[in-house]
Each structure stands twice: as structure tokens, then as C-alpha cells.
Amino acid sequence: MSNGLHQSLKFKEGWNRGRYGAYHNFDAWRPSMLDAGFIELEYYYRPTGLPREHQPWLAHPRIHTT
Numbered sequence: 001m002s003n004g005l006h007q008s009l010k011f012k013e014g015w016n017r018g019r020y021g022a023y024h025n026f027d028a029w030r031p032s033m034l035d036a037g038f039i040e041l042e043y044y045y046r047p048t049g050l051p052r053e054h055q056p057w058l059a060h061p062r063i064h065t066t
Contacts, residue, residue: 011023011024011025016056019057021057026058026060029060030060033062036064037064037065038062038063038064038065039062039063039064039065040060040062041061041062041063042061043058043059043060043061044058044059045057045058045059046058046059
């Protein structure tokens with residue numbers, strides 16, 4: 001496992017407002033996933049329809065190419 005990928009996998013996890021989540025640093029996570037062979041499909045903030053400052057969750061679907 002590359003050091004960059006290993007560093008990006010360090011995260012916090014737990015319950016937040018009734019939802020269980022894993023919280024990554026997106027700036028570190030994104031390039032590491034691309035380097036590891038994942039293709040980014042898109043990313044968007046949730047819940048939809050609210051101003052960005054009221055969208056605390058980032059959805060980041062991706063697929064692995066190998």
C-alpha cells in the first residue's frame with residue numbers, strides 16, 4: 001500500500017445526528033483513490049437542495065478499474 005493511500009485511509013468514524021459515517025480529509029483522499037486505480041464517478045454534497053453551508057455530507061461514488 002502506498003504511503004499516500006495509507007495516510008488518506010486514516011479517518012474518524014462514528015455516529016453523527018443518527019447516521020454512522022467515516023470522515024476522511026477529501027483533499028488527501030481523492031488523489032490517493034485515483035492513484036490506487038479508482039475512477040471517480042462524481043461527488044456531491046448532501047442533503048440536496050440546501051445551501052452548501054448546510055450540506056455536511058460528501059458523497060463520493062467511485063469504481064475500481066482492476
